[in-house]
Amino acid sequence: MRITCLASCVLNQWALDFEGNVKRVKASIQQAKQRGARYRLGPELELPGYGCEDHFLELDTTEHSWESLVELLNGDETDDIVCDVGMPVIHGGVRYNCRVFVLNRKILFIRPKLCLANDGNYRESRWFTAWQHQKKIEDHQLPPAIVAVTGQSYVPFGDAILTFIDASMGSETCEELFTPAAPHIQMALNGVEVISNGSGSHHQLRKLNTRTDLIRSATGKCGGVYMYANQRGCDGGRLYYDGCACIAVNGEIVAQGEQFAIQEVEVVTANVDLDAVVGFRGAFQSMAVQASASDKYPTIRVPFTLCPTDYVSQVPHPPCEIRYHLPQEEIALGPACWLWDYLRRSGASGYLLPLSGGADSSSTAAIVGSMCQLATAAAISGDDVAAADIRRIARIEGTDSLPSAKELARILFQTVYLGSENSSAATRSRSSALAAEIGASHLDVRIDAVVAAVIAFFTSVTQKTPKFKVDGGSDVENLALQNIQARIRMVLSFVLAQLMPWVRGRGGFLLVLGSANVDEGLRGYMTKYDCSSADINPIGGISKRDLRSFLRWGADKLGYPTLALVEEAPPTAELEPIRDDYVQTDEEDMGMTYEELGVFGRLRKISRLGPVEMFKRLLHEWKHRASPEEIAAKVKSFFFYYSSNRHKMTTLTPSYHAENYSPEDNRFDLRPFLYNVKWPWQFRKIDEVVMARERSYQESI
């Protein structure tokens, strides 16, 4: 048996934090060595951090990456272990997204990415070029700083494989795994036994199985060992990289790391038997024919054994069940970890949330509660970085004991109920009950005096006093009176965020949390610059439907029973006066249900349908629940509101990316924001389809 120990790492890197990034890379190599690994794989672009974006265009970023590599090569980290490190490299004047293989303080080989990630959140071809020469290598001239350390002037650069004394290895980078003609197929046909993939891949609800299915099928079909490494956490933007390093052998996962965690460095190791790979392929005759005919890769020969003889006593890791989180758990964990990274890296002293007792702000509060639970649990279980972050943010002396999750919430989480004359006792009491369950410091205040002052100001300027519709006012007056309340809540939230730490004798500032969900954004059912305008928003990419099931789940699993009461209540803005015959509700106001909004959202973005094609699709999907006229009216209504409110997306608070149907305008869903909201051409085509169907129905009876 040829048994080797392999290590795949998850690192919580931060764009441009070279100091911290190289420290975490070193820590991961040390852990890998302690566990006896002969090869260590790190995430994509781990030295500068994956999310540097346009900073990749700066020469500084590549230079500092080389400087970071010098730090590694100068120490003993790379002694007796092959380290595969992600960084940008400029070769022949062109910048590539590369894997740099190092061993015993020398560079073995540099492998550029062949297929860049360019859809959805990814824009790699803005900063990098895909290597165009498959199965070809060139000499790469090393920068002087590296020459001084390694004594090497040139190293091989390109699409090659590594052969050790006793094993062979090849690498592909992130997106390459997702492509139809993935390099691992050619590598397997070339007899490569270990294929590694250093990734920078983000979390999206219910997405993990896409990745693990690809990993399993990569070696299920051709045999081999597949190693996956990923970044973790918020590295400075809207994405949460969700780790989950794993190692697969012949189609079965043998080791899997955490998808969400506070821990900055996680090393997943497995003992694997490379002879099992040869055995698998040896019995696969049709593959052997293709392998025999395949074009050969250039080979980098490395005089190093991957499977030392003393490993004979080691037992290979058996296959294990893949662990998936429920979507509700994903909501509790992903955004909570993202909030923790944001908080500890921003220098803020905590979060402030305007907590209405409704579904959205209550979900947000529960996520902050989950963040406190995760951070304290990590610190108590011995994570020194988490403990130091808690002490710094909460201003706890080194000798004092660490706080519980509830105590931490009291220190760093301020909630506030901003009641008006239209607020109900029910939302008010849910707000304070939930805050108490989480442990947050809660304020229960009224905004009526400020609202009255704004209306008095308006009356003094115009001699007119707007009225609510229920009191005989027009639609314009009714909307304006609602928006005054909503916007005042935003202003007061920022005032409190700035001054409450001072009031409590703590100093610093709080970040204001927004809690508009993805569906409200899509429909524009929100007041521009109300509490939806905040510093960051953990639920801006999550649908109302998912939030409601999260609330039901969280009542029990997070230990906040009030969430169940919140979930049962119909969503309402409480901006209009309540009367015996009138209570404002979201779905009635919007003229569509949250469920319908979810359908429109997915068809618009994920299925890429415009008004006419969406209408045609729904004619089939909704044929048992609505007539063609009704479906036409719903589709037109959606496109009218979506397009007339699209401008609100341009100022949307940055939020955690969780859904592929996110309308987020800045990075993900790039669209104009001034539309002809009548959609005359498109709506006429819809009418024509409705009329044609009506005619054919009439003719058939």
Ligand SMILES: Nc1ncnc2c1ncn2[C@@H]1O[C@H](COP(=O)(O)OP(=O)(O)OC[C@H]2O[C@@H]([n+]3cccc(C(=O)O)c3)[C@H](O)[C@@H]2O)[C@@H](O)[C@H]1O
């Ligand atoms: N094409 C365009 N490009 C750029 N900006 C544009 C624009 N059209 C309007 N605007 C601006 O946007 C303003 C209209 O937007 P906005 O002021 O938000 O007001 P608007 O969208 O008219 O009203 C707020 C909406 O939120 C709903 N709502 C209900 C309940 C609660 C809440 C809540 O948030 O608590 C909200 C309410 O029913 C209504 O549909 C205009 O006055 C103008 O300043």
Ligand SMILES: Nc1ncnc2c1ncn2[C@@H]1O[C@H](COP(=O)(O)OP(=O)(O)OP(=O)(O)O)[C@@H](O)[C@H]1O
């Ligand atoms: N009475 C209130 N006290 C504190 N904050 C409020 C209050 N009413 C509204 N807000 C804030 O304004 C945001 C938008 O209010 P809106 O009435 O549109 O509710 P929503 O988007 O349905 O959210 P929720 O479900 O949290 O009520 C809320 O998420 C909340 O942060």
Ligand SMILES: NC(=O)CC[C@H](N)C(=O)O
């Ligand atoms: N960095 C990458 O190549 C990521 C792209 C890939 N589609 C993913 O989401 O994982």
